[in-house]
Amino acid sequence: MSNPVPAQGPQQQLIVNSHNPLNTTPALNPWMLENEDNKAGQDDQAAHQCSDSNDSAPVAVSTPTFQSNAPSAPTRYESELDPPDSGDEEPATATCFERSTSPTTALHRNKGAEYHKVGEEGVAKMHRFSVYETASKFYLVGADVLDHKFRILKIDRTADSEDLSVTEDEIVYTRKETNQLLNAVDDGNKASGGLKLRCSAWGLLGFIRFTGAYYMLVITKRSQVAVIGGHYIYQIDGTELISLTALNASRLKAERLPEEARFVSTLSNLDLSRSFYFSYSYDITRSLQLNLIQAREALGQAALHKSPDYHTGMFVWNQHLLCPASSALRNTYDWCLPIIHGFVEQTNVSVHSRSVSITVIARRSRCFAGARFLKRGTNDSGFVANDVETEQIVSEAMTTSFHAPGPQLFGNPTLTSYVQHRGSIPLHWTQDNSGVSPKPDIELNLVDPFFSAAALHFDNLFERYGAPIHVLNLVKSRERTPRESILLNEYTNAVTYLNQSLPEGKKIIYKAWDMSRASKSRDQDVIGTLEMIAKGIVSGTGFFRNGNGLHWASRTQNGVARTNCIDCLDRTNAAQFVIGKCALGHQLHALGIIPDGMIEFDTDLVTVLSHMYHAHGDMIAVQYGGSHLVNTMATYRKVNQWSSHSRDMVESFKRYYNNSFLDRQRQEAYNLFLGNYVYNQAQPMLWDLTTDYYLHHADPRAWSGRTRKNYIQWYNSAYLQERHMPNEAYPVEALAGRQLAFFDDYWSEYYRPNNLSTFMKILSYKANSHRKYPLPKDSQDGTVETIPSQIRPRPLQASQMREASKDVTMAEPSATVTLGGARGLSLNGELLLKVPLPERFQFPSPQQRSRPEAPEAIFSGPQGPKTPQNPEKGPKDKSAVTQWTLNQFVANSLNPFVIESEADEYLRYINHPSNLPLVTSTEDSPNPKSDLQDYIRSNSPDTVAQMQSTEDDIADFTEFMNVGEDPLTVTDTDTSKKRYKAYRQWLKGKSLFKQQRVDA
Secondary structure (H helix, E strand, O other): OOOOOOOOOHHHHHHHHHOOOOOOOOOOOOHHHHHHHHHHHHHHHHHHHHHHHOOOOOOOOOOOOOEEEOOOOOOOOOOOOOOOOOOOOOOOEOOOOOOOOOOOOOOOOOOOOOOOEOOOOOOOOOOEEEEEEOOOEEEEEEEOOOOOOEEEEEEEOOOOOOOOOEEEOOEOEOHHHHHHHHHHHHHHOHHHOOOEEEEEEOEEEEEEEOOOOEEEEEEEEEEEEEEEOOEEEEEEEEEEEEEOOOOOOOOOOHHHHHHHHHHHHHHOOOOOOOOEEEOOOOOOOOOHHHHHHHHHHHHHOOOOOOOOOOOOOOOOOOHHHHHHHHHHOOOHHHHEOOOEEEEEEEEEEEEOOEEEEEEEEEEEOOOOOOOOOOOOOEOOOOOEOOOEEEEEEEEEOOOOOOOEOOOEOOOOOOEEEEEEEEOOOOOOEEEOOOOOOOOOOEEEOOOOOOOHHHHHHHHHHHHHHOOOEEEEEOOOOOOOOOOHHHHHHHHHHHHHHHHOOOOOOOOOEEEEOOHHHHHHOOOOOHHHHHHHHHHHHHHHHOOEEOOOOOOOOOEOOOOEEEEEOOOOOHHHHHHHHHHHHHHHHHHHHHOOOOOOOOOOOOOHHHHHHHHHHHHHHHHHHHHHHOOOOOOOHHHHHOOOOOOHHHHHHHHHHHHHHHHHHHHHHHHHHHHHHOOOOOOOOOOOOHHHOOOOHHHHOOOHHHHHHOOOOOOOOOOOHHHHOOOOOOOOOOOOHHHOOOOHHHHOOOHHHHHOOOOOOOHHHOHHHHOEHHHHOOOOOOOOOOOOOEOOOOOOOOOOOHHHHOOOOOOOEEEOOOOOEEEOOOOOEEEOOEEOOOOOOOHHHOOOOOOOOOOOOOOHHHHOEOOEOOOOOOOOOOOOOHHHHHHHHHHHHHHHHHOOOOOHHHHHHHHHHHHOHHHOOEEEEOOOOOOOOHHHHHHHHHOOHHHHHOOOOOHHHHHHHHHHHOOOOOOOOOOHHHOOOHHHHHHHHHHOOOOOOOOOOOOO
16 A cells, blocks of 8 residues: 555665664674673573572562453443354454564665665554563564564563663564564573563553553453544453563662552553543544544645644553553564543444444543542633533545545544533542542632633643633532532632623523422423523534545634533533534435434434443443442333333442442552652652642742743733634645555554454444444344434323323214224224234133132141131131132232123223213313303202301301411410311320221
């Protein structure tokens, strides 16, 4: 796919070899490297012999390590009908580099041979690693996606504990040359044990140190979860932490060994095998719009392709581990992979016979990250807790890559996306969960009249998404004990203050709505209100649609919807789903799939989207709150079943347990992995800190030296400018004439030439919605056709069934309903239910319609069972009556039946609606007063004249209507009234209910 690089001359070859850190000669002879390792091995052996002569054997110290591997259980959406070979195209565990044991020959290249150097065309990132070790060094052998080109990274295990000695070889080797080089290293270290394979890995996450030497964190297992533009996104399923100390010595002091082991144990509390994702060739730390805009800008500026800088990315969770690698490596991101923490889900649906891919990506911010009650509000830098960016990518599977035919680079018009944001309320507030209350009181820790932290937060949102920002605040507004309403008032004041300085058209659009109160009210439609809000938000921010500016116009998203409740979990996820549903309609309309942007609820397409957002909300809730969602979309749509209440109680208890007992351990793991805490001898240990406040906030002693931001001009006006997609779709100047693989080498990764695979292992096939979600099949071949306008019927709710019809005209019916026994249900002789009813639900024949006798085993004695003389009344013994009644109840429950009179009554009951008039029209409205007028006219004047009330009746009525100021309180003067007769009896100790004797 790329142009061959011309052969290098002798002078160029010498320049390349001068940058070869493996000390190979211009003829690529690795023996100098071999002798270096051999010398190191001899030095270690000499030191060992010297220690033996002094009768002091070295102490073997085992360095602590941990492995994080995901369980082998199937995923929650894995179908039971999938064949056993329906895995990924590649195995979950990486295969190691296959070394041959053939004799080592001298590595001499021909003068005219072609070879590559790092940075030249055709050399991509490493996709597979084999970790080899000797007594003094580690060797990482990296292979490309086709397993044709190899590179080597050397790590010194004998360097000082504070230094990371990594040597990067910039020569790209073939398989044969790599094998010869490893054999040479093995021969040179025979005295110290030779070269051994430590493990195989899919990627390198970086380096980390605690009290002593460095550790190397590698990915050992992975699985494919999505593909975007031909670039795969993987989930981490297993990791391994490898100590970089020498085998026969330890650079840790004896007093630090327990502390080192505890740091490793603390880091193991962070499960890296769940909800961590990476990609080799696609930047998943940024949105699709930002990636394509920067790629198009680079084409217009004739800028060479450069790796992005992940140091300042707020969604790069291994940024702390990448810092040592950046200092030691020249091409850091050819070896190391940035990862995100959040959620990735992709599914393919067929809409009007057109294949559409829906991808939901959630990125959790590493800034001010932590557990639920331990991280609330914001820090002094404007970063909020539970900051999650959710991106919804909708594309049509007509073209695999980002490019349009031509090729028009990064101009594929079938790509759309919409970005949302959730985050805690940007105020200084906390909740103390040291007590037993599941809902601790909310405290405002700092009252800032200028709302400096909120200003920094919204300025950061302007930088990331532009303007305007739509704020949807879903906290409670009316409470018996003010909790959430405290934040509601303060948040409203903050937005009002900040809007004073913003220009017109760029102000923060604020909407506060008590969603919890509306969901508990019978006369409020929660989803209907959210739909109205979502329409205004999506029309205000727009969405991203790719194009080339010539044949297909592109559009960008300017602004973002920021949604929050108190935890940013249950209510926030429901609101984000409704906004995503509204955006999905606009995205499908932009792709020309549906005529307008409206999608009805209860359609298959919305059902698939709700499943995805439910899984998205569950994952975000587990990461922040410790349990799945308590209130789901079914709760707010008021269509949840009675069984969901028990599930809600279990999830509430799990959330309370995790918040009370496990969140502190998770928070320590977060602080250690993210680099919030770095070991220092002058500071206390991580587990000895009473609070981690100063790990996430600036030192107050440094506030005096900081430059204060303008309280009026608190925003950067450049961030308010509208985003535009550059029109350049062709390379210019120095980039003209380059092959497509130079800009985006997706072909080898997606299509995998020379590899044998099956449909069951291809992600695009496995991501079909009918294989993930249970949807009705519309065609005979088993495919699922999702029609946005086709609504699937769902059962009516009790509130809907109670609604009476008004203003109708009736007509006489002509249909009768009968029960056909084992045949089923019939209407006018026509069989409606073709499947026979189960035996337990069929009416018995007249010969079978009799009450069963009491079980004989109840009256059995030493001589065997005894039949009672009167089965209807049962035995006269009182204890036997009780036992017989209980067993009869159990027998009747397990074997239900009906007698003839009950069957006749049931038939009359089900036929009664058929005998009522049917609705034919609503033109004529009946007179509600007609019945009353007919009744009055039917009485003669004499009868009406005789209707007189006596004085006693008037006195009783007057007494009854005389109600005191407090009608619920009974005074002494009220006890003589007739209405309190039962109350007087109750005061005397009698029961309010009549007692009836129970016959035996």
